Amino acid sequence: MPVRYAPAILLGRVARTLARLRKPGGGSAVPGLVVNTIAPGFLASTLNSFPQGLVIVTGSSGKSTTTKMLVAALRAHGASVFTNQSTANISQGLTSALLEHAGLSGRIAGDIAVLEMDEGHGALISGSLEPRVVVLTNVMVDQIDRFHDSDMVAAMLSKIARRATGTVVVNADDLHLARLGENIAPPVAVARYGVTAEVLDANPRGLGYTLTAPTRLAASDGMLLTGVDGRDATVSVDGATHAVRLPARGTHYAVDALTALAAARATLGRSFDVARAVTAISGIPPVFGRGEVVTVRGTTVEFVLVQNPASFQLNVDSLAPGTEQILVAVGSDVRDPSYLWPADTSGLGHVLIASGSKAHDIGLQLMYDGVTVDRIEPDLGRALDEFLALPEPATGVKTIIFSADSMRRTRAHLGLATNEADPS
Amino acid sequence: MTLAPADSLTIVSLLPRLLDTNGDAANARVLAQRARWAGVDAVVVPVHTVTDLPDRADIVVIGSGTDADLVAARDSLLPLADTVSAWLAGGVPILAVGTGWELLGDGIDLAGSTVTGLGLVAGRASVLPTRATDDIVVTTDAGTTGGVRLIGFENHARGYTGVAQSLGRIQSGTGNGDGGEGVVAGSFIGTHLHGPVLARNPHLADRLLDAACAARGLVRVGSAHTASVDDIAKAARNQVAVRLGLSSE
Numbered sequence: 001m002p003v004r005y006a007p008a009i010l011l012g013r014v015a016r017t018l019a020r021l022r023k024p025g026g027g028s029a030v031p032g033l034v035v036n037t038i039a040p041g042f043l044a045s046t047l048n049s050f051p052q053g054l055v056i057v058t059g060s061s062g063k064s065t066t067t068k069m070l071v072a073a074l075r076a077h078g079a080s081v082f083t084n085q086s087t088a089n090i091s092q093g094l095t096s097a098l099l100e101h102a103g104l105s106g107r108i109a110g111d112i113a114v115l116e117m118d119e120g121h122g123a124l125i126s127g128s129l130e131p132r133v134v135v136l137t138n139v140m141v142d143q144i145d146r147f148h149d150s151d152m153v154a155a156m157l158s159k160i161a162r163r164a165t166g167t168v169v170v171n172a173d174d175l176h177l178a179r180l181g182e183n184i185a186p187p188v189a190v191a192r193y194g195v196t197a198e199v200l201d202a203n204p205r206g207l208g209y210t211l212t213a214p215t216r217l218a219a220s221d222g223m224l225l226t227g228v229d230g231r232d233a234t235v236s237v238d239g240a241t242h243a244v245r246l247p248a249r250g251t252h253y254a255v256d257a258l259t260a261l262a263a264a265r266a267t268l269g270r271s272f273d274v275a276r277a278v279t280a281i282s283g284i285p286p287v288f289g290r291g292e293v294v295t296v297r298g299t300t301v302e303f304v305l306v307q308n309p310a311s312f313q314l315n316v317d318s319l320a321p322g323t324e325q326i327l328v329a330v331g332s333d334v335r336d337p338s339y340l341w342p343a344d345t346s347g348l349g350h351v352l353i354a355s356g357s358k359a360h361d362i363g364l365q366l367m368y369d370g371v372t373v374d375r376i377e378p379d380l381g382r383a384l385d386e387f388l389a390l391p392e393p394a395t396g397v398k399t400i401i402f403s404a405d406s407m408r409r410t411r412a413h414l415g416l417a418t419n420e421a422d423p424s
Numbered sequence: 425m426t427l428a429p430a431d432s433l434t435i436v437s438l439l440p441r442l443l444d445t446n447g448d449a450a451n452a453r454v455l456a457q458r459a460r461w462a463g464v465d466a467v468v469v470p471v472h473t474v475t476d477l478p479d480r481a482d483i484v485v486i487g488s489g490t491d492a493d494l495v496a497a498r499d500s501l502l503p504l505a506d507t508v509s510a511w512l513a514g515g516v517p518i519l520a521v522g523t524g525w526e527l528l529g530d531g532i533d534l535a536g537s538t539v540t541g542l543g544l545v546a547g548r549a550s551v552l553p554t555r556a557t558d559d560i561v562v563t564t565d566a567g568t569t570g571g572v573r574l575i576g577f578e579n580h581a582r583g584y585t586g587v588a589q590s591l592g593r594i595q596s597g598t599g600n601g602d603g604g605e606g607v608v609a610g611s612f613i614g615t616h617l618h619g620p621v622l623a624r625n626p627h628l629a630d631r632l633l634d635a636a637c638a639a640r641g642l643v644r645v646g647s648a649h650t651a652s653v654d655d656i657a658k659a660a661r662n663q664v665a666v667r668l669g670l671s672s673e
């Protein structure tokens with residue numbers, strides 16, 4: 001690793017310190033910007049230098065959970081893993097995260113790197129990366145006004161997949177990815193995973209993919225998800241059935257676990273031990289809804305992050321039944337309100353406050369779905385204060401469903417540690 | 425075949441699986457809810473094939489899909505063409521958004537190829553110099569659509585030519601690409617305003633409902649719930665208007 005990056009790394013660290021003085025816990029993209037500007041090769045050079053290579057996890061949805069599970073499975077096999085846990089998945093954020101760990105040589109300790117990448121940014125920076133394994137989760141209609149349509153998302157994923165030197169791991173139920181897998185040629189291998197017909201039938205709304213493959217994967221062609229019951233799932237690997245405990249209810253979590261298993265095998269090769277991987281994945285701490293459970297102002301709050309129209313539906317569907325106190329906040333990141341309308345939100349039943357700069361648009365969507373909305377309060381700070389001050393709910397926990405922009409504002413308002421970068 | 429009660433409105437949603445990229449299929453839900461809030465029963469009937477067709481349609485909506493599905497959507501519409509044609513001849517209100525509108529027209533010009541439409545509505549879709557992705561504000565014609573302002577969102581790469589009468593004039597945005605937006609032809613309305621166009625602009629929804637109820641001798645009554653929902657829609661419209669430097673209502 002060339003020493004020529006040392007000045008850039010030092011400058012990046014100065015920028016980081018300055019950014020934190022201005023905005024504690026935040027401002028993380030700035031040091032990355034500094035380093036990327038004065039040493040544009042730093043990012044790729046560092047990421048390509050891990051002895052057992054680089055693994056990229058990308059796709060519209062499920063990236064974070066899959067990455068977390070894959071890292072747990074690899075660590076259970078004794079691997080030392082560098083990962084972008086802070087979900088710093090844009091190039092500046094990623095460079096900033098690397099800066100946290102890099103010595104002045106630019107080298108980072110670890111056998112292997114596992115990175116979650118947003119499909120858009122991944123396609124932009126992947127040209128200089130040499131990942132050994134690329135893991136593709138799915139193609140959902142994501143952030144409509146940014147990516148226009150699912151074909152563009154599929155094209156970006158294909159661009160990232162073409163960088164793989166070892167294996168591309170694909171979701172065989174997602175028709176875009178199944179087709180992509182057919183176009184991968186030796187020496188690069190394709191590892192497939194998918195759900196059985198029974199699992200698909202148990203999800204009348206489908207799995208959220210833009211296009212679902214017409215046929216299911218045969219057990220001989222890859223790993224299968226054979227059953228989901230609450231937080232328990234079963235998978236079939238090489239003809240043997242294994243029980244997996246999920247971090248939360250929902251078929252999409254079971255698919256994430258299956259994806260992580262297939263990715264772990266692709267990464268570890270002959271040293272992969274399925275029982276060891278299943279145990280590690282089952283040990284992922286529980287999450288509720290999509291997000292996390294926090295204690296703030298003496299009360300327990302569940303955060304549920306909506307990343308795209310399909311995840312909006314999945315999140316609504318997997319909310320604990322009987323959740324009594326719900327706040328929904330949609331911010332300026334949802335520029336086009338049509339984002340909200342493919343979803344059926346009637347299952348929410350009753351929302352106490354609709355908030356965020358798009359409070360009126362989400363309020364309309366909820367009311368036309370027959371949801372009772374007590375109040376529209378565009379001022380998110382005021383909405384949060386009043387919501388958190390309410391008496392404890394008789395059933396469920398206080399639940400805040402928000403878009404990425406509203407999540408950042410919520411964390412800032414409540415003084416919670418910010419995620420370092422764009423969470424998508 | 426779906427049978428609705430005699431005093432109920434049947435709202436047909438055409439190809440809601442293929443043509444719902446922007447949630448346009450929700451226009452059917454908006455119409456049904458507004459009817460119910462006004463004391464008129466309504467059912468939404470999704471139609472993908474001729475076997476899904478109800479015995480009667482009081483209002484029809486069709487939405488927008490992705491370009492990859494253009495030919496598949498056209499081929500799915502072909503067996504329904506005679507029925508749609510009969511609805512138009514019978515004065516059934518039809519709201520078509522984006523791709524759905526384009527497919528009912530003469531054709532769609534793509535870079536290097538053309539998709540032939542059903543030819544039920546005059547005009548064709550042709551490539552715009554740049555993609556239009558933004559808020560759109562339209563002032564409708566006082567004679568045909570009441571002279572109101574429509575505020576929505578557009579995201580399309582094609583305009584529309586050969587429109588005899590547009591839905592209105594562009595105040596902000598791109599629309600058809602020639603200063604006009606949408607089309608009004610008899611009971612047919614085509615528009616680029618996607619997603620929650622009827623929720624954000626309830627006067628347009630009520631225009632469709634008025635025509636349908638008049639044809640059936642049904643009477644809608646005002647409700648406090650409708651009024652409160654429409655206040656929220658007005659606030660959503662005003663937010664966009666103010667951001668664009670236009671007057672609020």
Ligand SMILES: [Zn+2]
Pocket residue numbers: 059060118119120142424
């Ligand atoms: Zn994304």
